[in-house]
Amino acid sequence: MSAAATLTFEEVKTRIRATEKDGGPTTYRDLAPGYEAVFEQVEWAAPQSIVTKWMEHYSPESLQAQAASGRKHRILDAGCGTGLVGEYMSTVVQMDNVELYGGDITPEMIEQAKMKKNAGYMDFKIINLKKELPYEEEYFDSIVSSGVFYVAHCGPDCLPNIFRVLKKGGILVTTSRKAFYEETKEGWDKYIRESNCTLLEAVDIPYHTLAKGISLVIKKN
Ligand SMILES: C[S@@+](CC[C@H](N)C(=O)[O-])C[C@H]1O[C@@H](n2cnc3c(N)ncnc32)[C@H](O)[C@@H]1O
Structure with a gap:
């Protein structure tokens, strides 16, 4: 089971919105291990x-x-x-x-x-x-x-x-x-x-x- 499968869609949206407030290295440091699982939920193409x-x-x-x-x-x-x-x-x-x-x-x-x-x-x-x-x-x-x-x-x-x-x-x-x-x-x-x-x-x-x-x-x- 992927990491994001344990997140609700609301939580996925919250994580993506966090990047819209601060797209710098602190945000992405925290997101890095789960980044792909989160973006997969929004069909990252x-x-x-x-x-x-x-x-x-x-x-x-x-x-x-x-x-x-x-x-x-x-x-x-x-x-x-x-x-x-x-x-x-x-x-x-x-x-x-x-x-x-x-x-x-x-x-x-x-x-x-x-x-x-x-x-x-x-x-x-x-x-x-x-x-x-x-x-x-x-x-x-x-x-x-x-x-x-x-x-x-x-x-x-x-x-x-x-x-x-x-x-x-x-x-x-x-x-x-x-x-x-x-x-x-x-x-x-x-x-x-x-x-x-x-x-x-x-x-x-x-x-x-x-x-x-x-x-x-x-x-x-
Ligand atoms: C949405 S991710 C895209 C990552 C990858 N290219 C992809 O398509 O999955 C945005 C990336 O931009 C990087 N980034 C943000 N600001 C940057 C900057 N000033 N210089 C270089 N990379 C930056 C972040 O660290 C993050 O890895």
Whole structure:
């Protein structure tokens, strides 16, 4: 029986609402061991949605060709949490052809991700998307992020830190809560423009049963 099976739906909602008040490391430290069981109760679909969207831009053939040329496609999972993006990616992508890095502000969430031997991450770091990230400029071919851009978590002011470590021509594929994106759209437009990036797409995606989500695909020019 999963940990959340012992929680009522009201208790599940209370835990998710707690993240909407404070999405920082203290909240996620306490939530980490039960995080997946709680989110399962609201049919958490953002990790699958974001990997599916990412795969529209990177075909198995192109990843294989890049790997064969001697340098694998490097991806950052920004705000990787317990590693659900990597876990799903490993079921649909030939992970020998990519290098997946995970970064998150909450050490206890990363510890959960490290326990997953099937999630395909080759590196984990504690990162704060509100500050300069501990990677070289233009280090990643692409960046994915699931469930990180919403109230009390990260806003569009984090975008320049992300774009700094993305290669020119690479894309960021991220979720946002739909309402949060609409409220902060001016900021997204401003930071995308100032970073010489282009918004390719903003579309509705399966997210979870308590909120609507969108995915944004942003290219660095
Ligand atoms: C809803 S969870 C999403 C986790 C995972 N990506 C998923 O889809 O299941 C939000 C994550 O964002 C992380 N987070 C919040 N603020 C952050 C920040 N400033 N920098 C990096 N990670 C942050 C939290 O620690 C937490 O793991």
